[in-house]
Amino acid sequence: MTEVMMSRRLFLSSATLAGGGLLLGFGATAKEAQAASANMTQYVAISSTGKVTIRAKNPEIGQGIKTSLPMIVAEEMDIDWTQVEVVTAPVNEKLYGGQIAGGSTSIPTNYEPMRRAGAAVRLMLLQAAAVKLSAPVEALQVISGVVHHKASGKQAHYGELAQAASKLTVPDPASVTLKDPKDFKIIGTAQGGVDSAKVLKGEPIFGIDTAIPGMKHAIFRKPPVFGAKFLSGNLDAIRALPGVTQVFVLKGTGNIQGLQDGVAIVADKWWQAKTAGDQLEVQWDEAIGKGHDTETYRTQADTLLKGTGDSLQSKGTAADVLANAATVVSARYEVPFIPHLALEPQNCTARASAEHIEIWAPTQAPGWGIRLLAKELNVPEDKITVHMTRVGGGFGRRLENDYMIEAAAISQKAGVPIKLLWTREDDLAYDFFRPGNLHDLKAAIDDQGRLAAYTAHGVTYGRDGKPSAGANISPHAFTSGVVEHFELRQSVIETTIPTGYLRAPSSNALAFVHECFLDEIAHALKKDPLTYRLELVNAQLASGAPQSPEGRNPYDFRRIKEILETLRTRSGWADFKASDGIGLGVATYFSHRGYFAEVAKVKVAPDGTWRVLKVWAVGDVGSVIINPFGAYNQVEGSIIDGIGQLKQCITFENGRAVQTNLHEVPLMRMSDTPKIDTHFILSDNPPTGLGEPALPPVLPAVCNAIFAATGVRIRTLPIEESLLARPS
Amino acid sequence: MISLKINGKPYTLDLPEDMPVLWVLRDELGLTGTKFGCGIAQCGACTVHIDGVPVRSCVTPLSVAEGTEITTLEGVSETAAGQALLKVWAEDDVMQCGYCQSGQIMAATALLMENPAPTDADIDMAMDGNICRCATYTRIRAGIKRAAGLSPADTREA
Ligand code: FES
Ligand code: FES
Numbered sequence: 082m083t084e085v086m087m088s089r090r091l092f093l094s095s096a097t098l099a100g101g102g103l104l105l106g107f108g109a110t111a112k113e114a115q116a117a118s119a120n121m122t123q124y125v126a127i128s129s130t131g132k133v134t135i136r137a138k139n140p141e142i143g144q145g146i147k148t149s150l151p152m153i154v155a156e157e158m159d160i161d162w163t164q165v166e167v168v169t170a171p172v173n174e175k176l177y178g179g180q181i182a183g184g185s186t187s188i189p190t191n192y193e194p195m196r197r198a199g200a201a202v203r204l205m206l207l208q209a210a211a212v213k214l215s216a217p218v219e220a221l222q223v224i225s226g227v228v229h230h231k232a233s234g235k236q237a238h239y240g241e242l243a244q245a246a247s248k249l250t251v252p253d254p255a256s257v258t259l260k261d262p263k264d265f266k267i268i269g270t271a272q273g274g275v276d277s278a279k280v281l282k283g284e285p286i287f288g289i290d291t292a293i294p295g296m297k298h299a300i301f302r303k304p305p306v307f308g309a310k311f312l313s314g315n316l317d318a319i320r321a322l323p324g325v326t327q328v329f330v331l332k333g334t335g336n337i338q339g340l341q342d343g344v345a346i347v348a349d350k351w352w353q354a355k356t357a358g359d360q361l362e363v364q365w366d367e368a369i370g371k372g373h374d375t376e377t378y379r380t381q382a383d384t385l386l387k388g389t390g391d392s393l394q395s396k397g398t399a400a401d402v403l404a405n406a407a408t409v410v411s412a413r414y415e416v417p418f419i420p421h422l423a424l425e426p427q428n429c430t431a432r433a434s435a436e437h438i439e440i441w442a443p444t445q446a447p448g449w450g451i452r453l454l455a456k457e458l459n460v461p462e463d464k465i466t467v468h469m470t471r472v473g474g475g476f477g478r479r480l481e482n483d484y485m486i487e488a489a490a491i492s493q494k495a496g497v498p499i500k501l502l503w504t505r506e507d508d509l510a511y512d513f514f515r516p517g518n519l520h521d522l523k524a525a526i527d528d529q530g531r532l533a534a535y536t537a538h539g540v541t542y543g544r545d546g547k548p549s550a551g552a553n554i555s556p557h558a559f560t561s562g563v564v565e566h567f568e569l570r571q572s573v574i575e576t577t578i579p580t581g582y583l584r585a586p587s588s589n590a591l592a593f594v595h596e597c598f599l600d601e602i603a604h605a606l607k608k609d610p611l612t613y614r615l616e617l618v619n620a621q622l623a624s625g626a627p628q629s630p631e632g633r634n635p636y637d638f639r640r641i642k643e644i645l646e647t648l649r650t651r652s653g654w655a656d657f658k659a660s661d662g663i664g665l666g667v668a669t670y671f672s673h674r675g676y677f678a679e680v681a682k683v684k685v686a687p688d689g690t691w692r693v694l695k696v697w698a699v700g701d702v703g704s705v706i707i708n709p710f711g712a713y714n715q716v717e718g719s720i721i722d723g724i725g726q727l728k729q730c731i732t733f734e735n736g737r738a739v740q741t742n743l744h745e746v747p748l749m750r751m752s753d754t755p756k757i758d759t760h761f762i763l764s765d766n767p768p769t770g771l772g773e774p775a776l777p778p779v780l781p782a783v784c785n786a787i788f789a790a791t792g793v794r795i796r797t798l799p800i801e802e803s804l805l806a807r808p809s
Numbered sequence: 810m811i812s813l814k815i816n817g818k819p820y821t822l823d824l825p826e827d828m829p830v831l832w833v834l835r836d837e838l839g840l841t842g843t844k845f846g847c848g849i850a851q852c853g854a855c856t857v858h859i860d861g862v863p864v865r866s867c868v869t870p871l872s873v874a875e876g877t878e879i880t881t882l883e884g885v886s887e888t889a890a891g892q893a894l895l896k897v898w899a900e901d902d903v904m905q906c907g908y909c910q911s912g913q914i915m916a917a918t919a920l921l922m923e924n925p926a927p928t929d930a931d932i933d934m935a936m937d938g939n940i941c942r943c944a945t946y947t948r949i950r951a952g953i954k955r956a957a958g959l960s961p962a963d964t965r966e967a
Pocket of ligand 1: 844845846847848849851852853854855856865866867868929
């Protein structure tokens with residue numbers, strides 16, 4: 082195995098569990114590890130009866146991490162998965178390291194630490210067994226949590242050994258021996274989610290289901306224009322409505338991620354608060370949003386694209402090569418703002434005073450929430466407790482914790498615990514949108530028909546001249562890696578619209594832009610788009626160039642080559658003949674350390690309506706697939722999600738989102754769903770996360786397939802069906 | 810006063826007639842299996858059965874349910890179709906976040922009660938009102954067929 086990224090140093094410590102069991106703590110320092118086991122904030126506990134409890138440290142948003150991380154620990158412990166009970170860890174990043182669901186980072190940062198923790202427990206139990214069974218450790222064998230000594234026929238189960246093991250010195254996790262992956266019994270097997278049974282019974286485990294004693298219900302109505310100020314409202318009339326107990330204004334702090342101006346309505350029941358909210362009339366000072374329109378933005382982008390922008394990345398002399406090129410291919414691409422729309426609307430339950438805050442929240446970033454609460458509400462971090470609930474979808478929206486600040490601030494002021502629940506309209510109006518962007522692209526083809534230079538000038542959105550959250554126009558690793566002369570330039574439109582991270586941030590837009598343009602280049606060269614990609618890859622490999630072009634991430638053309646070749650075979654690419662409005666398109670993308678190549682088969686009807694019939698996906702996310710159930714689910718979900726993004730668009734008028742609920746934003750439904758063929762290449766690389774990397778390539782694959790089917794090149798999203806209509 | 814049965818149990822409720830059944834279930838009776846997604850009959854997260862018919866409880870006023878029998882996720886295992894679906898949902902690990910799955914199971918149960926051997930077109934028709942934002946649709950489709958004792962293969966054009 083190549084080296085695995087370790088997020089931090091790992092220390093272990095142990096303690097004796099009440100009733101005589103073993104408790105293993107984890108920490109970034111030896112002291113923290115001791116505190117962890119002493120405080121019962123352990124990773125692993127083994128009771129004297131042999132029950133094994135493993136703490137799941139990261140938020141569960143449907144990505145399956147609450148199941149997959151404990152599977153890794155259990156694997157190295159040599160126990161059966163059925164012996165394990167998984168419980169959610171408390172939020173304490175000092176003890177557990179980053180507790181975040183974002184960036185597909187949980188597996189790459191935790192895979193090796195979790196294995197080492199499991200192996201350390203196993204070793205301690207073996208040492209205890211050696212004493213009990215009077216046999217050397219080397220002569221012992223573990224099967225399903227039972228230590229066997231073959232020669233004597235004696236055995237002892239982990240529960241019997243736990244107490245004695247807890248008195249032993251904890252081994253240095255760096256020195257424990259890890260299993261040979263070919264002996265894995267749990268990793269690589271399909272396991273259902275540890276909480277699936279509770280979900281199927283309707284147990285109250287999502288954030289929205291939280292109920293605490295004395296709790297009231299609240300809504301928080303903010304202005305439809307981000308940053309607008311409260312002027313006046315019919316608050317007295319609202320106070321008189323049934324069930325309403327309190328109505329008050331909270332003033333914003335000026336922090337984009339924190340508290341905004343708004344009106345809180347607290348009631349006995351949520352339905353009462355919501356009904357009262359429907360009658361709320363507020364005058365806001367919306368001047369801040371003036372001129373922030375989709376149309377104005379486009380005019381600004383036109384102007385900016387006539388300028389040069391700022392250079393983000395440059396190698397060679399792209400401008401000169403373009404000026405002298407035999408052929409220049411150029412195009413403008415555009416993607417819109419789009420929303421997150423996790424199905425569980427934002428909510429948070431809070432019991433807060435001036436001194437203490439306790440939170441129950443479906444959040445992807447509970448640690449960030451604690452820090453934001455401390456800053457916004459002036460309560461010390463050690464007086465803040467956040468409980469992670471199950472999360473009804475994240476997609477990046479819940480990396481923001483605005484609802485957490487609101488719930489705490491409302492509870493503080495109301496003097497009672499409250500559950501804040503947004504309506505779907507709130508969720509759409511107050512989103513941190515995936516920002517749109519526009520790109521002017523140029524490719525120089527030399528007189529031998531080679532791609533000689535590539536330039537991109539992208540217009541994105543931001544504040545104070547810098548791209549805002551999720552608005553980065555990072556270089557496209559594939560193109561920047563294969564071309565000698567490359568230049569990426571950036572211009573920024575100032576915006577008041579809050580932007581944020583949406584599953585596969587940046588890549589979800591940039592894959593469409595660059596991989597469709599690459600398709601255009603292939604067609605300009607009269608080459609098959611898949612074969613052309615392989616030619617570019619092979620040229621790189623033949624040149625002996627280092628497999629890590631500029632850019633933040635290491636990039637390896639060998640991995641792209643393998644997935645592309647496998648994809649060509651699996652999809653039947655070579656034998657397919659486009660006909661009858663049906664075409665195939667291909668794209669590859671590298672994001673979040675994962676490599677994916679996808680082929681889409683799309684059917685376009687004469688009236689321009691289109692449907693993806695099938696998608697073939699080949700991915701390389703390292704040496705093992707930890708839980709195939711979760712893995713295939715993530716790939717399929719990413720692909721369907723990506724297809725949905727081709728249809729979505731949020732537009733703005735004077736800083737306000739025009740679309741208000743799901744009837745105006747198409748989400749993928751059952752009948753839109755293609756067949757999906759997913760295949761993983763198990764490569765000699767450390768395992769990486771799957772929440773995101775399968776998403777980006779599907780957008781260009783579909784649009785390239787539409788081109789193959791109709792000859793119409795999609796350069797603007799959402800796809801305009803009328804452009805695809807053809808005379809029958 | 811509104812009298813009705815929920816999951817086989819009789820209730821007499823002193824609640825506003827225009828209160829949506831969704832909030833009666835969740836906030837008054839603590840039946841949290843039924844979920845809120847959009848409030849405007851667009852997502853299906855709140856699907857329950859009223860006298861065996863799938864309805865969007867977020868837009869169904871309590872008065873409509875007078876004298877009826879409501880079934881929610883918590884009671885759906887009492888039906889043969891519901892039980893079969895729940896079993897497959899657990900075995901195949903259909904869910905991702907799981908938030909939509911209550912509505913999916915209620916819609917699928919209604920489908921199988923009416924049509925024990927649905928085609929892919931029938932499934933599209935019956936399930937299109939239920940959004941799964943995590944997009945577990947391929948598993949939902951296969952799960953419905955498995956629960957119906959059919960081959961899970963997707964027979965649509967591809
Ligand atoms: S909550 Fe009822 S359909 Fe969406
Ligand atoms: S499983 Fe998350 S919405 Fe369906």
